[in-house]
Every structure is written in structure tokens, then in C-alpha cells.
Amino acid sequence: HGRVVAIANQKGGVGKTTTAVSLATAFAAAGRKALLIDMDPQGNASTSLGVALGDRRPGVTELLEGRTPPAATIRTTLVEGLDLVPATSALARIDEGRPQVDARHLGAAVTAFRITHTDLFFDCPPSFGWLTLGALAVADGVIIPLQCEFLPMEGLTQVMETIEMTRAGPNRNLALDGVLLTMVDSRTNLARDVERDVREHFRSKVFKTEIPRSVRVAEAPSAGEPVLLYDRNSPASQAYVALARELLTHEAYR
Amino acid sequence: HGRVVAIANQKGGVGKTTTAVSLATAFAAAGRKALLIDMDPQGNASTSLGVALGDRRPGVTELLEGRTPPAATIRTTLVEGLDLVPATSALARIDEGRPQVDARHLGAAVTAFRITHTDLFFDCPPSFGWLTLGALAVADGVIIPLQCEFLPMEGLTQVMETIEMTRAGPNRNLALDGVLLTMVDSRTNLARDVERDVREHFRSKVFKTEIPRSVRVAEAPSAGEPVLLYDRNSPASQAYVALARELLTHEAYR
Numbered sequence: 001h002g003r004v005v006a007i008a009n010q011k012g013g014v015g016k017t018t019t020a021v022s023l024a025t026a027f028a029a030a031g032r033k034a035l036l037i038d039m040d041p042q043g044n045a046s047t048s049l050g051v052a053l054g055d056r057r058p059g060v061t062e063l064l065e066g067r068t069p070p071a072a073t074i075r076t077t078l079v080e081g082l083d084l085v086p087a088t089s090a091l092a093r094i095d096e097g098r099p100q101v102d103a104r105h106l107g108a109a110v111t112a113f114r115i116t117h118t119d120l121f122f123d124c125p126p127s128f129g130w131l132t133l134g135a136l137a138v139a140d141g142v143i144i145p146l147q148c149e150f151l152p153m154e155g156l157t158q159v160m161e162t163i164e165m166t167r168a169g170p171n172r173n174l175a176l177d178g179v180l181l182t183m184v185d186s187r188t189n190l191a192r193d194v195e196r197d198v199r200e201h202f203r204s205k206v207f208k209t210e211i212p213r214s215v216r217v218a219e220a221p222s223a224g225e226p227v228l229l230y231d232r233n234s235p236a237s238q239a240y241v242a243l244a245r246e247l248l249t250h251e252a253y254r
Numbered sequence: 255h256g257r258v259v260a261i262a263n264q265k266g267g268v269g270k271t272t273t274a275v276s277l278a279t280a281f282a283a284a285g286r287k288a289l290l291i292d293m294d295p296q297g298n299a300s301t302s303l304g305v306a307l308g309d310r311r312p313g314v315t316e317l318l319e320g321r322t323p324p325a326a327t328i329r330t331t332l333v334e335g336l337d338l339v340p341a342t343s344a345l346a347r348i349d350e351g352r353p354q355v356d357a358r359h360l361g362a363a364v365t366a367f368r369i370t371h372t373d374l375f376f377d378c379p380p381s382f383g384w385l386t387l388g389a390l391a392v393a394d395g396v397i398i399p400l401q402c403e404f405l406p407m408e409g410l411t412q413v414m415e416t417i418e419m420t421r422a423g424p425n426r427n428l429a430l431d432g433v434l435l436t437m438v439d440s441r442t443n444l445a446r447d448v449e450r451d452v453r454e455h456f457r458s459k460v461f462k463t464e465i466p467r468s469v470r471v472a473e474a475p476s477a478g479e480p481v482l483l484y485d486r487n488s489p490a491s492q493a494y495v496a497l498a499r500e501l502l503t504h505e506a507y508r
């Protein structure tokens with residue numbers, strides 16, 4: 001019951017953090033016990049959930065180095081039913097480190113977390129270093145946020161190669177849960193053209209729900225709140241709720 | 255005469271590639287001999303200048319591993335006066351590698367390139383791995399593109415820490431040439447608030463020129479052309495030309 005999901009794409013600024021925070025919030029609102037694990041040295045997911053800079057240790061760095069019991073890294077958040085394992089910039093040294101040190105501890109931590117939480121979401125940094133590869137190695141599924149522009153679309157090939165590499169290596173059961181179109185501005189031809197190309201190529205692997213561009217999303221992190229709380233009526237919030245509903249009806253998320 | 259400039263910010267999707275390609279194009283149009291070095295395994299700068307996927311070796315990877323004379327990695331582009339050293343996804347293994355291998359070869363390559371080109375621009379990936387640290391170690395100055403939103407603004411602290419670390423370490427002369435506000439949508443309060451905060455904090459270090467959001471920028475890479483050629487009259491193209499003029503009147507760029 002429940003699922004471990006990596007939100008990943010090496011292209012920067014495509015909406016990984018926004019998707020991880022919004023989905024985890026929507027799952028919590030639907031009664032699941034969600035845990036968001038911030039694997040990005042930028043700590044954007046931690047900021048988006050209002051966790052102060054001074055309250056982020058022990059966090060993911062200590063978890064990956066096996067220096068802290070997993071339970072000690074968990075913070076409650078302002079969202080009922082959503083907890084967080086925070087990140088600090090110290091995590092950057094892990095991204096360039098040796099994978100065998102980190103993967104063992106991460107696997108053990110995921111097993112421990114699944115006792116207390118139904119769904120785990122990893123917010124990955126914009127690279128395929130050890131942090132993203134570690135998350136893919138322990139995940140059940142991957143969601144790929146995709147901004148509807150040309151350069152992000154071109155990057156999809158590298159994402160798919162990395163998923164195949166992970167399946168051939170440490171995690172043969174890793175599934176592509178879906179490609180999520182984000183920051184969609186349906187007034188532009190570019191967004192419509194990219195959307196048509198992506199749906200033609202990935203077919204049923206592209207979620208029906210797409211997330212519209214909405215400035216309220218970009219404002220929410222300054223208030224330390226997920227956009228679903230900051231402005232529940234914004235089109236993007238509504239879309240993330242619809243996405244959660246689309247996922248929760250999937251067999252894989254039962 | 256001339257300058258070696260790194261375009262860097264670990265936050266993803268803030269306009270690093272767009273700035274590197276547009277500035278290098280504007281410098282070439284002003285009569286300089288520019289060389290763009292694509293340090294990103296995504297190869298977005300190579301795509302934006304129309305260099306085919308099959309024509310990217312030898313490129314930056316071979317350069318950093320010292321397996322190719324620097325001159326053999328240079329490609330001409332459709333822009334008169336602008337050359338490129340292309341990137342492939344193989345570069346990703348360097349980002350996690352050992353810095354002492356790459357920094358030596360990169361320094362020698364920069365010395366060689368400066369004989370034939372006046373200005374070198376490094377397009378950096380969204381991380382502070384060896385690729386970005388290597389570019390910072392050999393650069394004269396850094397330009398930090400900044401999207402006018404909250405999470406990118408918060409990331410500025412980490413960028414400044416990395417510049418200070420580089421100055422205390424391998425490159426004591428590294429200068430902050432400036433912070434560039436990108437994708438500015440002056441209709442939103444958020445962009446105005448972030449701009450006010452950044453200008454208050456960084457004062458004269460923020461360029462007067464700012465780059466407006468313009469869909470033509472996002473379309474240009476699909477044509478394999480810099481936006482300055484794709485649509486010279488777009489507000490963003492005009493802004494990048496103004497930025498080049500602002501830089502070229504600086505003593506440091508003489």
C-alpha cells in the first residue's frame with residue numbers, strides 16, 4: 001500500500017520542486033501519510049514548506065552518511081499528514097561523492113520510513129549525480145515534470161536513458177509513472193506544438209492533467225506555504241489536486 | 255584585451271544558456287571574436303547554435319581529459335565571429351569526477367583559445383560540481399542570471415558562497431561582473447518585489463539592463479538559432495544587445 005516516487009529531470013527549472021511539494025500536499029489532504037525527502041542541496045522543498053534554515057540538521061545529508069537514525073531526520077510541517085526530511089547545502093558534497101556509501105543507508109531509511117508513511121516523494125536536483133541516481137535506485141516510480149518548451153523536451157531523451165540505466169542496474173522494477181506538462185501557457189503556439197509532440201511520442205505515459213502557468217505558484221514559497229494552501233483556487237492548485245486524483249485511481253498507488 | 259566569463263547559477267532554468275548564447279552572439283556582432291564553451295552535459299548551448307548531435311565529438315569532454323588539442327574541439331557556427339566547443343552527455347561523468355584531472359587541461363586550453371579569440375563564455379550546468387567549479391577557476395568574471403522569483407533569489411546566497419570559495423582557493427582574481435535579471439514580467443508584483451530586493455542588496459552589481467520574458471526566446475532553440483538572429487526585434491533580443499553594450503563600455507571588457 002502506497003508508493004515511493006522520485007520527481008526527476010536533469011533540466012533545470014521545469015517544476016520538480018513545485019510538483020513534489022504540491023503532490024505530497026494533495027496526498028496528505030486525501031488522507032495519506034506523505035513524506036517529502038528533499039534531495040536538492042538548494043533546499044527549495046524545505047523552504048517551500050516553511051522549515052527554517054536553522055532547523056535542517058540532522059537531515060538528508062546525515063541520513064545518507066548513516067550518522068542518524070531515520071526517524072530523527074523527520075520534521076512535521078504546517079500541512080497535516082505531510083512530513084519532510086530537510087536538505088542543506090552540505091548535501092552538495094554527496095552529489096559528487098561515491099555512490100556505494102550512500103545507497104546502502106538510503107535503502108535502509110526508505111524501509112524505515114515506509115513503516116510510518118504510506119507515500120514517499122523525492123525532490124531531485126537538476127543533475128544526474130549520486131543524489132538523483134540514489135533516489136531512482138530506491139523508488140517504485142518516476143514522475144518527470146516537463147516545461148512545455150523546446151530545450152526541456154530535448155532533454156527527455158537523457159531522462160529516459162537514465163531510467164533505463166537504473167532498470168538495468170540497481171532497480172529493475174523502476175516504473176515511469178508519467179510525464180507531467182508544467183507551466184503550460186496555452187496562448188502560445190510553442191506550448192501547443194510541444195504538447196502535441198510529447199503526447200504523440202509518449203502517448204498514455206503523459207498525464208491527462210496538465211499544470212497551467214500561474215504566478216501564485218511562484219509567490220507561494222516566499223510565504224513558506226505550498227500553493228495548495230497559499231491559494232487553493234489558483235488554476236495550478238486545482239490542477240495538482242486533479243493530478244493527485246488521477247494518480248490515486250491508478251492501481252500502482254493503491 | 256577581452257575577457258573569460260562564466261555564466262553560472264546552480265538554480266535551474268534561470269536563463270544561463272540563453273544568456274551565454276545571446277551575449278556571445280552580440281559580442282560577435284560587435285566585431286569581437288567570441289568562443290562559447292558548453293560545459294553542460296545537456297548540450298543546450300550546442301543545440302541553440304544548431305550543432306548537430308552527431309558533430310559534437312571531440313568536444314569539451316575530450317578537452318577536459320586532455321585527449322585532444324584544443325583547436326580540434328572548435329566548431330564554427332552560423333554566427334559570423336562566434337565559435338563553439340560543444341558538449342555531449344558523456345560530460346556528466348566528469349561532473350562527478352576528480353577535479354585535479356580536469357582543471358589542469360582546462361587552464362591550458364583557455365590559454366590556447368585566447369590566442370585566437372578575444373572573449374570566452376562558459377555556459378555552466380545547474381550545479382556546483384567540477385564542471386562549474388572548473389569554469390570559475392579559470393574565469394576573469396562571473397555573470398549570474400537570475401529569474402525574478404523567490405526560490406531563485408534565495409539561491410543567490412549559495413552562488414556568492416561558491417564565488418568566495420573560488421576566490422579563496424584556485425582563482426583569487428575572480429570578479430562578480432554582475433547579476434542579470436531575466437524573464438522579467440513587469441506586470442506581476444512578484445517580479446517588482448524581487449527586483450527591488452535584489453537591487454537593494456546587490457546595488458551597483460545588478461546590471462541596469464534586464465531581460466523581459468518573450469516567447470520568441472523559447473522558440474529560437476528549435477530553429478537552432480540564437481534569438482538575436484531568430485527574431486532580432488523581439489524585446490529580449492534588444493535587451494541582450496543593450497547588455498552587451500553595457501558590458502563593452504566596462505573597463506574590464508576592453
Ligand SMILES: Nc1ncnc2c1ncn2[C@@H]1O[C@H](COP(=O)(O)OP(=O)(O)OP(=O)(O)O)[C@@H](O)[C@H]1O
Binds near residue numbers: 012016215406
Ligand atoms: N505552474 C507554474 N506557474 C508559474 N510558476 C511556476 C509554476 N511551476 C513552477 N513555477 C516557478 O518556476 C520556478 C521553477 O520551478 P521549480 O523550482 O519548482 O523547478 P525545479 O525543476 O524544481 O528547479 P530546479 O531545477 O532548480 O530544482 C520557481 O520559481 C517556481 O515557483
Ligand SMILES: Nc1ncnc2c1ncn2[C@@H]1O[C@H](COP(=O)(O)OP(=O)(O)OP(=O)(O)O)[C@@H](O)[C@H]1O
Binds near residue numbers: 012152269273378469
Ligand atoms: N527572456 C526569456 N523569455 C522567455 N523564455 C525564456 C527567456 N530566457 C530563457 N527562456 C526559456 O526558459 C527556459 C530556461 O532557460 P535556459 O535553458 O536558458 O536556462 P538555464 O539556466 O540555462 O537552464 P539549466 O539550469 O537547465 O541549464 C528555456 O526553455 C528558455 O528558452
Ligand SMILES: [Mg+2]
Binds near residue numbers: 017044123124
Ligand atoms: Mg527544484
Ligand SMILES: [Mg+2]
Binds near residue numbers: 270271294298378
Ligand atoms: Mg542551461
